[in-house]
Amino acid sequence: MRQRLILHLLLLLLCLPRLSMAQVQPDTTKVSNKRLLVLGSAFGVGYTSLLISLNKAWYSEEERTDFHWFDDNKQWKQVDKAGHFWGAFHQSRAGIDMLRWAGMPEKKAIFYGGLTGILLQTPIEIFDGYQADYGASVGDVVANTVGSAGVVAQELAWQEVRIMPKYSFHTTRYADMRPNVLGSNLGEQALKDYNGQTYWLSVNVGAFLNEESKYPKWLNIAVGYGAQEMVYNDPEANAAAGLDAHRQFYLSPDLNLMHFKGRNKVWNTALYVLSIIKVPAPALEYNRKNGFKLHPLYF
Template identity: 25%
Template sequence: MSRTCPNHSRRPIVLSALFLFFCFSRTQAQNVASFAYAPKRSTHQQYVFSGFSRSLLVSKPAGLPVTPAAPGIYYLKQDTIAFHQDPAATPAPLKHSFSPQRLAFVSAMMAATNWIAYHQLNDAWWQEKRGKFHFYKGYRRTRGFYDLAPGDSYCYHLDKGGHFLSAIFFTESLTSIYQWVGFSESRAETISAIVASALLLEVEIYDGFFQDWGFSLGDFAANELGVLWVLAQRRVPALQSVRLKISYDPFAPVEDDSWIKSYNAMTFWASFPVRSWLPAAAQKIWPGWLNLAFGYSTDRLRHGRLETYLAFDVNGEALIKSRALHLLPLRLLLNYVHLPLPALQLKPALRFSPLHF
């Protein structure tokens, strides 16, 4: 839903603070996961292998001491050793236990961030005339299908793409955060879905008390669909490799010095790993990190023409397979942002762009 903002300078600060908090938390979550699945090494360069029997240890150099530490566990005093692994005896991933201290820390940070965001947005957005709670019908105010019909938006509902992608980012980030706290993956997903929905619903409820806006069912639906998309991706294999992204054209006209309201500068993308769909011979040529993406945008600030695109895209998960912590910001960037790459405009006219933002 579009709105007039008397002070746009504070909004990037709030969004940046939220982004940095979630990036830090996801870094910590990945840090725990990387150590939980790594082999344990002592100060004497000893490795612990569990689930292997004596008969499966082969090519043992002469004189290599093998000391049983417990049934089925051996300390091998050498950095490398050749062995055959029994598939049925694959060691289970180590689980980190629930931490009340981490839960308290995360809860405090979430409460503080929510409080700061509310007061910043209150100064920047919620300064117009208030009234009774009501629903937003559309940009024409007096008529419309509650911001759900195509004619209720002057920008082809591109703002809903922002709501959808924000919900995805919040839900995925919160899932990593609650796994860092110590919840199981399924429970972390459930908690993150509830918390993300509540945080986004809070903004919509506040909007409902302002005369010029109102509670937008379209925004609410986009928020919930973003949350459900994350849950569906983790359960439907066909969706797991699809990434939804955004790109922003820094050279596009800006409305009222507000980059976040300039929907003509935004393009929302669905990125697909086409290599897996190609014949075996073509898969040898097509890079695994190169996706194809379908995008949509508009060519004017208001009441423009719908634009659709077909473009190349970078698959961050395939390009950066390392889980090194210093690469996490780059992986997050590639997972949520479509980089400027060649694109073919399909609508309103067929046109090739050597570099589309």
């Protein structure tokens, strides 16, 4: 299955102009038809253009067949599925906040905006379903759905996001073993090398405590997931190459960037966007090959 992090980033970038407006306090007394028209038109034009570009860049020269499904659930130690969850979560998060900005009633904004991740990702799965070399992935669809549901559940339960999915990256030696797939430069590797990608759930501990608690509201605790020694998507191909693909689990402190929001719209938008990234910090790792390992600073 092709690399998808770049697609998630492109779709999030599509949201950025609207996110800067969404930092303005919404008028919850009535729906603004003008704002809804701006959102609908911008997304319609932007997303259609993106799909056309992707179709030309990724699919036009590949062999096509009848629509079919492809089981890739055992590939890449499911790090790619974590990426789907991360992307769909933040797309739906942005969708909810933009509908709030447009003045839509709270529950409608949550339910309709919460579908954003699924709606943005589903056409890509359909495109994949017609490709001879792979196909549409049930695992991807499930990960997208769970990601969107994750933000909806938190908004309904707590009226805010308290458990934030995040992404971090470090370079690895494995990209040099297969640069055409894992990337030949830093930018490509950040998007393609699953060995260097870590996906986190950053928990806003302070939000679960009472107001009198002295726990610092800016300090989150994050649990992370990644994997190593994956040059091929197929586990047997990795083993044949002498690689022992294995999972990695992490525990690390993190910054609750949304705690530092102020009155400046540009500042707040920057914090909103940066909150999808895990801040480098010390981390405790566990994996089955080496047991526990402390990283003084982990990216």
